[in-house]
Amino acid sequence: MSAPSDSYRCMDTMRGTEGGDVVENSLLLGRRAPCAAGASSSHITVAAPATAPRASGVELSSAESMSQPLASSTAAGEGAEHESEPDDVDLFEQVDSLVKPVSAAMLSVVALVGILNSSPVSGSFSSMMVYEEKVDDSTSTKLAGSFENAAIFIALIVGVTSLLFVLYKLHCTRFIYAWLITSVGMLLASFGGLVAFMLILHFDIAMDYGTSTFVLWNFAVVGVRVVFWASPAIIKQSYLVIVSVLLAWSLTKLPDWTTWSILAAVSVWDLIAVLTPSGPLKGLVEESQRRNEPIPGLVYEADDVKLGLGDFVFYSVLVGRAMMHDVTTVVTCFVAILSGLGLTLLLLALYQKALPALPISIALGMACFFLTAYLVTPMVVALNDAGVFI
Template sequence: MSVTDYKMVEDRPADRYGSTAESGISGLAGTMSDRDGLMRGSSSDESSSYDDDDMSSEGEQMTIEELIYSSSSYYAIAKPVTLTMVLSALAVVLINDDATKQGNEAAMANAYQYFSVNDAGQSSGQNLAHSLANALIIVSVICGMTFMIVVLYRMKFMKCLIGYMIFCSGTLLGMLGGNVLQTAVQVYNIPVDKGTFYLFVYNFCIVGVLAVFFGQGIPTSVTQGYLVATSVILAWHLSFFDDWTAWTLLLMLALYDLCAVLTPCGPLKFLVEAMSQEGSPEMPGLLFEAELPPEAKRPVGSSRGRANIAASASDVERSAPPNPVSQPMDGSSESPRVKIPLAIAKVYQLPVVSIPSSSMSIMFPDRSSDTIGTTSPLLTNSDSTVILPENPTAEQLLAKVVVRLPAHGGRLEHVQRRGKKVYLERDRHGVPKRYLWVDRNGKVFAEMKDGDEEKPEKNSIRLGLGDFIFYSVLVAKAAQYSFATFAACILVILAGLGGTLVLLSVYHHALPALPISIFMGIVFYVLTRWFIEPWVEAVLEKPYYV
């Protein structure tokens, strides 16, 4: 859910973590006495510098909710991907003849190839080396342009960036789309005058730009249709690369996508992080968004997350010093312990029963962690709670401590929200109340849940438009050879996309969509063209009957 109210816990200097909450977050302090505070849960913050070691097991298992979500995501995104690949293959096969093919291949070679690739006058090794060099140059240019987009986006030069993208989209729909239409008119001798032709191309371009970049009042299907048309047009033009350059370029792009998303210095990783921040502007024209059915909910607070939380809490109890713990003040037989940042423990006035060894050097720099034991001077004699520093520093407020919670109170769940790790506080009835996190200065922030004022988040799945394009280029090149290679490539691309979506549902962060599908497509193209098809043809030539 989208929350519009942002509030911060601002405390008085004399009572920095007292029972009052002057920020307007009602009930933050003193909730433990009302048994509407925290229950068993592990936690993490959004922007602090400490490690989330208690959540290290996240992503290793998959629940039914995640399986349903990944299958719904696959069904929603596989339809437009399949449509784009089929239309691209049909366009390459049907809107072409020998003359147009030779002319467009020569134009692409002159525009994008620095080293010549010629099957007639060069060996296979030379062609492979030249095609790899050409692909490396193209990928380097793409990488540099992506970094420029990231810089413009982070500097909030949105008018410049959006204007550039509108110009590129209009040029692609108008000029390249007009080139496709002109080729179709020439191949099939369609009787049309120049005025009608240019008027149609002009309207197609203008409506496409309005649908993609100014989508209010325009049906979503129209916007999605223009994104599909953009992918088909660009795939049609890129299919005129020679076989050597086309296949090496697809391989290099898959490797680049893998590095650009997953490596710390990857440009796409920077772009995704910038776009996932609160209040970040939208970037139309880069992503294809498909709506999911209402029953497919993002498994943020799923049973897997709760299982991991419980397991992490038990891990904290095992790793904590074996200090004697008294019965809780509410008289219950069990008193759950969890590990949370000291700042949140202070705000909720939670008793700290122990300090993990990883936080001991931060909390008490002058003490050694190996001195902690059952007779540690850090513990009082009354309720076995830790004596904490009176004025904690920001680093100490970010450090994790083990606290004791009421057995019948609320709970605090570690969740992923908009790509960030936060706490979701629930009351004792399981009703969500607020989101919490700690910034780098030790301040506790919260988003109040205002009920009727909240707007539901979009329940959708997004895929980069470049993935549509290069899937289509691979399928189009396969369709130029035979129907068998076309069918094999389109099936394995969809299978690779499904595998990527399963990984997305498990790990809950942006993943590259090209590598699995492109690698599988190239492998099965080679297998089908040089092994499966010759074997099938040899079998069909023999008069064997079963």
């Protein structure tokens, strides 16, 4: 099988890279400047994995999302000034193109959690956890157990990243593509089939096994085809959102304390992988730059914006967990995550360097969750019971 490359073709003389596994995060944001005075206006990219900003004036649109000086890389004087307004317009358009798919993914997970939350699911990621949370466990026991589970989850991400780097270093690009294609195909067939089966049971839809198997097979095969080969953008984008929704819904089945520990740990990992000089993804990125080749991976592309699926997944996990409490908590977490994404883009424009996409959004989302679920909502209920209205 030849490595599909059409979906990862860059827009400049150099090519970017798209990295990461289905469950891997380490995603970041970056911005590129035009290669010359006559080039198109600079734009925002969001992708994975991380790297430090390139010093060169010629930038690429890569999955590592190299950040670049905006005005200094273009023509001096009036040329740079005239580009500032288009850049501002592009920024708002690109933020909008990110908000829509992220919102669609989060709302889809919220809907699935609301419909299927009462249905028990065995296996999945829960089978990988060493600690099984029990209701009568003490707080200290739950906290320690959640840390153990989070450590295993992060170790899995580090292991996948290391294996990806070794394979890429050994020029095993076709093997990496085969690995990713198999992973996506199995995810669409297994998790997609599970969700479809549970929805059929929930809504009492009459469907025979032959028809359901035929539909599921075509759903998975078409998904692999459009994700890894050239295809209509809207179909590819839809499948990428579906992949993130299926993964996120599965992760919402993890125990409560374990979920929060994993979200916090992944955010810290994102900081380490992106901002530290010896981040484990740095070698992978530098190797891809040296060879001027793309790193196979999954990334959502809309116009000139790229967002790795890891962000979709963990944003959706947070709002899915909020749905298990009340709608008010869902709304506050939803707004907090989108605000964090916008703030990250603003910091990107100010500092013009590669930034991790998770920490701000996850931190704001977690803060809003606990404040709303355990402070605001109980207070509003108590005031309502007492007949006090504000």
